Amino acid sequence: MIDLRSDTVTKPSAAMRKAMAHAEVGDDVYGEDPSVNRLQAYAADLLGKEAALFMPSGTMGNLVAFLAQTRPGDSVILSAEAHPFHYESANLAMVAGLLLRTVVDPLGKMTAAQVAEQIVQTDDPHFSHTTSVCIENTSNRGGGAYYSLEEVEAIGRVCRRHGLKLHCDGARLFNAAAATNVEARYLAQPCNTVCFCLSKGLGAPVGSVLVGDSATLHHARRFRKMLGGGMRQAGILAAAGLYALEHHIADLAEDHRRAREFRLALEADGVRFCLPSPTNILYMGVTDAASVVARLAECGIRVNGRGSDAIRVVFHRDIGDADLEEAIAAFRDLAVGRGA
Numbered sequence: 001m002i003d004l005r006s007d008t009v010t011k012p013s014a015a016m017r018k019a020m021a022h023a024e025v026g027d028d029v030y031g032e033d034p035s036v037n038r039l040q041a042y043a044a045d046l047l048g049k050e051a052a053l054f055m056p057s058g059t060m061g062n063l064v065a066f067l068a069q070t071r072p073g074d075s076v077i078l079s080a081e082a083h084p085f086h087y088e089s090a091n092l093a094m095v096a097g098l099l100l101r102t103v104v105d106p107l108g109k110m111t112a113a114q115v116a117e118q119i120v121q122t123d124d125p126h127f128s129h130t131t132s133v134c135i136e137n138t139s140n141r142g143g144g145a146y147y148s149l150e151e152v153e154a155i156g157r158v159c160r161r162h163g164l165k166l167h168c169d170g171a172r173l174f175n176a177a178a179a180t181n182v183e184a185r186y187l188a189q190p191c192n193t194v195c196f197c198l199s200k201g202l203g204a205p206v207g208s209v210l211v212g213d214s215a216t217l218h219h220a221r222r223f224r225k226m227l228g229g230g231m232r233q234a235g236i237l238a239a240a241g242l243y244a245l246e247h248h249i250a251d252l253a254e255d256h257r258r259a260r261e262f263r264l265a266l267e268a269d270g271v272r273f274c275l276p277s278p279t280n281i282l283y284m285g286v287t288d289a290a291s292v293v294a295r296l297a298e299c300g301i302r303v304n305g306r307g308s309d310a311i312r313v314v315f316h317r318d319i320g321d322a323d324l325e326e327a328i329a330a331f332r333d334l335a336v337g338r339g340a
């Protein structure tokens, strides 16, 4: 099977499994797991922040970031395409008690001016107070669109001017860094907190890391425990994450190259893509998504449908050049995106 559904399907390599098998461990709820502590120190340093916290998932990392920096009844500004808006089971509303003010843009991005327009900070008791902003870099539903450094800095300035916390859902922050050729810590600098996933294109089996200042991360640790995210000998998992950060970041650019080659090959045949695809995620227009997904599966290719008229194709480290060629050939044979 050539699995192009998501970069979450990546499996740990033999070398990563070896690092996991040899990981030194302790009880991380006591702060005594040396491998978790090493991962957290490494991640904080890599993103230029004071502190880091290992999380079971990106969903928990995002939620904890808001629990630690907002109060129930506050409002948060985010894109109408944002992952926390679509795919996190309404946790910001239900668990953090936040009102979501959305900005509509197909790429899942917001400009500093759009953010500024959505801020509500009046004493009039009719209104919820805006206290935070969430950007997603890169944007999942936006076809892997990224924020440039200048764009993040401009939003950061608006946030500072209004006393707002800026959180980055950086599930794929290192893809943004690869695409912009800007180090991840610069993209993180304007943000109070960033959560990035180890379990996507970086290839670890489980986990995300939340980074930020020490005081915020101190609160975050309590909220992680409250949500049941306090793990014990988590060093087995942290060792995989550390291995991924040390060895796999540089490979993300290869995923982007393969995504580009895939797109160019099919566009030459007249296939239409719905959005730009500057990183590893592509959305392709089709006439009947369910039937395309089923017919590709018969050829050993797995993709996800998006609605009834588009499919999503994601490149990742378990897809090599031979798989790329095979996928292009299958899409051509089935005329996917050209009447199919």
Ligand SMILES: *Cc1c(COP(=O)(O)O)cnc(C)c1O
Pocket (backbone or CB within 6 Å): 056, 057, 058, 059, 060, 062, 083, 084, 136, 138, 139, 140, 169, 171, 172, 197, 199, 207, 208
């Ligand atoms: C995958 C993803 C998450 C959530 O991560 P999980 O580990 O699956 O909970 C959050 N944001 C974005 C943009 C994602 O792609």
